[in-house]
Amino acid sequence: MIEVDQLSKSYGSTVAIEDVTFTVEPGEILGFLGPNGAGKTTTMRILTGYLPATQGTARVAGKDVHAESMAVRQNIGYLPETPPLYPEMTVEGFLRFVARIKGVSAGDLADRVSSAINRCNLNQKRTTIIRKLSKGFRQRVGIAQAIVHNPPVIVLDEPTVGLDPRQIIEVRNLIKSLAGEHTIILSTHILPEVSATCDRITIIKQGKIVATDSPEHLVGRLTGKDGYRLELRGEIDRCLSVLRTLPGVTAAEVLAADGLAEGRSRFQVTTGVEDLGSAIAARVVGQGLELFELSRNRASLEDVFIDLTMEDSASDTTLAADPETSNPEISNPEVLNPNTSDPDTSDLEASTEATADREEAQEENA
Amino acid sequence: MKTFFSNLLAIYRRELQSYFISPFAYVIAVVFWLIGGLFLVTILLSPQGLIAQVGAADQLGASPQAIDVPYEFLKIYLNLLGSLSMFILPMLSMGLYAEERKRGTLELLATSPLANWVVALGKLLGVVTFYSAMLLPLLIIQLVAFWSSEPTFPAAILLLGHFGLLLLAASVLALGMFISSLSDSTVLAAVMTFGVVLVLWVVDAIATALPDPIGPALRHLSLLAHYTDFTLGVFDSSGLILFLSYIVLGLFLTAQSVDTLRFQRS
Numbered sequence: 001m002i003e004v005d006q007l008s009k010s011y012g013s014t015v016a017i018e019d020v021t022f023t024v025e026p027g028e029i030l031g032f033l034g035p036n037g038a039g040k041t042t043t044m045r046i047l048t049g050y051l052p053a054t055q056g057t058a059r060v061a062g063k064d065v066h067a068e069s070m071a072v073r074q075n076i077g078y079l080p081e082t083p084p085l086y087p088e089m090t091v092e093g094f095l096r097f098v099a100r101i102k103g104v105s106a107g108d109l110a111d112r113v114s115s116a117i118n119r120c121n122l123n124q125k126r127t128t129i130i131r132k133l134s135k136g137f138r139q140r141v142g143i144a145q146a147i148v149h150n151p152p153v154i155v156l157d158e159p160t161v162g163l164d165p166r167q168i169i170e171v172r173n174l175i176k177s178l179a180g181e182h183t184i185i186l187s188t189h190i191l192p193e194v195s196a197t198c199d200r201i202t203i204i205k206q207g208k209i210v211a212t213d214s215p216e217h218l219v220g221r222l223t224g225k226d227g228y229r230l231e232l233r234g235e236i237d238r239c240l241s242v243l244r245t246l247p248g249v250t251a252a253e254v255l256a257a258d259g260l261a262e263g264r265s266r267f268q269v270t271t272g273v274e275d276l277g278s279a280i281a282a283r284v285v286g287q288g289l290e291l292f293e294l295s296r297n298r299a300s301l302e303d304v305f306i307d308l309t310m311e312d313s314a315s316d317t318t319l320a321a322d323p324e325t326s327n328p329e330i331s332n333p334e335v336l337n338p339n340t341s342d343p344d345t346s347d348l349e350a351s352t353e354a355t356a357d358r359e360e361a362q363e364e365n366a
Numbered sequence: 367m368k369t370f371f372s373n374l375l376a377i378y379r380r381e382l383q384s385y386f387i388s389p390f391a392y393v394i395a396v397v398f399w400l401i402g403g404l405f406l407v408t409i410l411l412s413p414q415g416l417i418a419q420v421g422a423a424d425q426l427g428a429s430p431q432a433i434d435v436p437y438e439f440l441k442i443y444l445n446l447l448g449s450l451s452m453f454i455l456p457m458l459s460m461g462l463y464a465e466e467r468k469r470g471t472l473e474l475l476a477t478s479p480l481a482n483w484v485v486a487l488g489k490l491l492g493v494v495t496f497y498s499a500m501l502l503p504l505l506i507i508q509l510v511a512f513w514s515s516e517p518t519f520p521a522a523i524l525l526l527g528h529f530g531l532l533l534l535a536a537s538v539l540a541l542g543m544f545i546s547s548l549s550d551s552t553v554l555a556a557v558m559t560f561g562v563v564l565v566l567w568v569v570d571a572i573a574t575a576l577p578d579p580i581g582p583a584l585r586h587l588s589l590l591a592h593y594t595d596f597t598l599g600v601f602d603s604s605g606l607i608l609f610l611s612y613i614v615l616g617l618f619l620t621a622q623s624v625d626t627l628r629f630q631r632s
Contacts, residue, residue, distance in 0.1 A: 048477040051628055073479040084474035086380070088387050100376035101478045103369055145474070 001026045001153060001183040002047065007056035009042050016042040017207040019056070024200075026152075029179045031198030032187035033305060039207040040187035041081060044155050047185070048078040060153055074103055077151040077182075081158050083142025087131035091122055091141055094130060095148050102149035116148040120174060136167035143174060147182070154178060156186040160193060172197050191305055203308050210308045218304045227270040228280060229255070231293035233263050240267070242287045246280060248273040264292060373480050377488025378495075381462075385496040391458075395500045398454050402504045405446045409439060410511060416442075436512055436519040437599075444527045444597040447504070448590075451497075451535055452567060456559035458497060459542025460552045462489050463620070467550035467627075476628065482621035490543055490617065494536045501528065523599035530596020533609040534589060538563050540616025547623040563589075 002024040009016045017039035024030045032040050045051040047058055049069045058065045061075045086094055095113045104112050117123060120140040125133060130141060139159065146154055159175065160168045175197050178184060188194060194201050195215045202212045211218060232239050236254060243252035248271055255266040269280065277296060284291050385391040409415055420433050466472040475485055505528060512519045542559040549555060565572075566589045573584040585591060589612075592605035 050473060050477050070479045073477055076477070078474075078477050080470055080473045082470045084469065084471040086384070086469070086471060088384055089380075093383075097376055097380050098474070098478075101373055101475070101480055103373075103479050106372070 001028075001061060002030075002185065003057075003059045004043070004047070005057050005059075007043065007046060007053050007058055009039075009046060009051065009054050015207055017204075020204070020207075020209055021056075022202050022209060022212055024183055024185060026183050027180045028200060029175065029184045029186065029198045031194035031201045032185060032204060033189065033191070033194050033201055034187075034204035035189055038204045040204060041157055043204070044078070044157050044185065044187060048076050048155055049073050050078075074149070075151050075153055077146035077149065077154045079142045079146040079154075079156045079159060081161070083138055084145070085130050085138060085141060088129065090127050090129055091133070091144075092117065092126045094141065095144055098145045099148045102151075104149050112148055112150060115150075116144040119147060119177075120144040121170070136163050136170070139163060139167070139171060140174070143171070147178065152183060154182050154184045156184065158188055159186055160188070160190065168193075203305060205308065211304075227268060227297055228277060229293070229295050229297060230267045230269065230280070230284070230291065231260070231264055232267060232284065233265075233290040233292065234288075236265050239265065239284075239289060242284060242289065243267060243269055243280070246276075246283050248276050248279070369479075370484065373484050374488045374491075377480075377485050378492045381489045381492025382495055385458075385492070391496065394454060394457055398450065398500050399503055401450055402447060403507065405443060405450075406504070406507060406511070409442055409446075436515045437523070439511075440508075440524060440527055440599075441597050443508070444531060445594070447501075448531060448534060448593055448597075451531070452538070452563050453560070454500075455497070455535055455538045456542055456556045456563060458493055459539045459559055460546055460556035462493060462543045463547035463624070464550050464552045464555045467547075468552075472624070472627070476624070482624045483617055485624070486543065486617045486620040490536070490540055490613070493539050493543075494532070497535050497539070498532060501531065526599055526601060527597050530593055530605070533596075533606070534593045537589065537609045537612035537616070540613045540620075541566075542616075544616050544619040544623060547620050547627075 002022075004020055004022050007020040008018050020039070020043055022030070032043070034040050042051065046053045047060060047065060049065050049072055052066060060072045063071045063075070065072045086097075089097065092113060095116055096109060099109050099112050117126060120143055122137070122140055122144060125137055125141075130138065133141065139162075143156070143159065146156065156175065160171050163171060172193065175184060175186065179199075186193075186197070198215065200212065200214055201218060203210050203218075230243075240252055240254070243249060249269055250272045251270040253268050255268050260266065277294060281291060281294055410417055412418070416435055416439055420435055423433075463472070466475065476482075505524075508524065512521075512524065538559075541562060542555070545559045545562065546552070546555040548558075566587065568588075568590070570585045570588040570591050573581045573588070575581070576584060586604075586608070592602070592608050595602045595605050
């Protein structure tokens with residue numbers, strides 16, 4: 001449905017995206033994931049015909065976005081980062097206007113507008129002036145204007161940004177309900193979003209695609225990262241030696257122990273074999289240490305993302321020189337993912353181990 | 367062709383609607399009506415007004431030539447309305463594109479199957495219609511005044527004068543629309559439009575100071591000179607062509623400027 005081939009775009013000497021290649025099958029939801037300034041919006045703007053590409057081609061429903069721009073625009077529904085709304089219009093009036101300029105025929109107009117309003121749950125707000133709507137409703141009107149002409153392809157640029165958790169879930173469900181009959185590309189820098197909604201994920205970093213795969217496969221690439229977290233009471237050195245001598249354990253280290261009761265400490269254990277949990281528990285207890293907590297941390301999508309987007313920023317001097325594309329915040333998982341309450345889901349130390357996997361991934365993509 | 371008209375109509379209706387529900391547009395209209403009405407009363411009825419002057423001349427019996435009061439009145443009044451419009455029009459045109467850019471709705475228009483110039487034309491028609499609506503009440507009170515004139519004043523002159531005013535307004539609005547498309551600041555657009563319009567308004571004064579080939583050429587561009595022809599009841603095709611040229615130029619530049627936006631760094 002969407003074929004993007006070696007697309008590049010530069011603004012003057014700044015390269016926004018470089019050799020971006022991906023395809024989206026009909027009915028699929030593709031998540032476009034990347035830190036801020038990675039080139040997500042630029043790619044989407046090229047797809048919708050808003051920006052011309054410097055190089056490469058993009059085809060939507062078999063039509064070139066540049067040469068057959070008008071036909072492509074008719075086949076695409078687009079929600080930019082800030083929903084394009086006229087605050088003085090009513091929801092219904094606005095949607096009628098959008099339907100008209102998107103080329104919906106006069107006979108279908110009322111039907112199309114009603115169905116978009118129903119789809120987006122805007123029935124109570126039909127005659128409300130957009131200025132008076134809350135942020136969540138405005139976002140829904142934004143989605144409604146993207147689907148009002150029933151386009152085969154929908155492009156959504158950060159559709160849930162700035163919404164509260166309940167609204168985020170509503171918007172996600174709405175997006176999922178659109179899949180199947182529509183092909184959807186959505187961009188985000190929020191990780192749970194893609195794992196919750198998307199069939200496939202494309203991770204983009206500094207204008208280049210670093211991985212394209214299903215969420216499960218991406219996580220699967222980082223299996224070497226399995227490990228356990230323990231909370232023990234006992235002398236730290238003794239605890240460490242007990243843990244390290246256990247067969248299958250490749251490393252054990254002390255974690256910050258703030259907020260723990262006197263005498264207790266937290267440990268991170270990295271394992272080389274699967275399902276070592278029961279052995280660890282038996283060993284620790286057998287050695288007379290008191291066990292308070294034992295939990296397994298699996299690689300999450302977040303680890304993959306950080307792993308793929310964070311590495312070699314130090315060696316990559318040309319990219320680091322550009323303040324817009326290099327993103328120092330990325331080393332802080334909290335910033336990446338404000339929705340995760342657990343601050344420790346991403347394990348930065350482990351990312352070096354996965355370098356090999358990552359390089360494989362890049363080769364696959366090339 | 368059918369989609370062209372339905373697109374044009376959609377843009378036109380939205381633009382027009384935005385004026386009729388905007389308090390800002392009503393404030394401008396009320397100011398225009400107040401000052402326009404004040405001019406009318408002052409020119410006709412004040413102690414120094416036209417009627418009083420003619421009456422005084424009659425009483426003295428010293429009236430060497432007859433004065434055509436309605437004609438004199440129309441000339442003065444249309445000139446005043448023209449000058450007043452120079453202040454009002456930049457405020458009507460300033461938001462045409464600047465507002466769309468600020469709200470991000472330009473991205474909606476630019477990703478819809480619409481040609482840029484169709485959007486520009488629809489917007490221009492919308493704002494010209496709103497200006498016509500502002501002019502209508504003033505035209506009605508003039509008609510009431512002319513009703514009492516004896517012998518009857520030819521309506522054609524009155525209508526031609528207003529047609530000229532409408533052309534003048536459309537030219538200024540077209541240029542203002544282009545300037546509005548250059549930035550996302552409405553205030554900047556208003557100030558720049560006002561500057562450009564002022565220069566075009568007085569360009570014949572500048573022209574007289576310049577040597578031969580440049581001076582007369584510049585004078586042809588003067589809005590005021592050609593508008594004055596219309597207010598005198600003279601229909602000169604060169605005026606019509608000049609105003610239409612300004613309108614087409616404004617539309618063309620707007621379409622180009624919106625197209626260029628896509629090549630800029632967002």
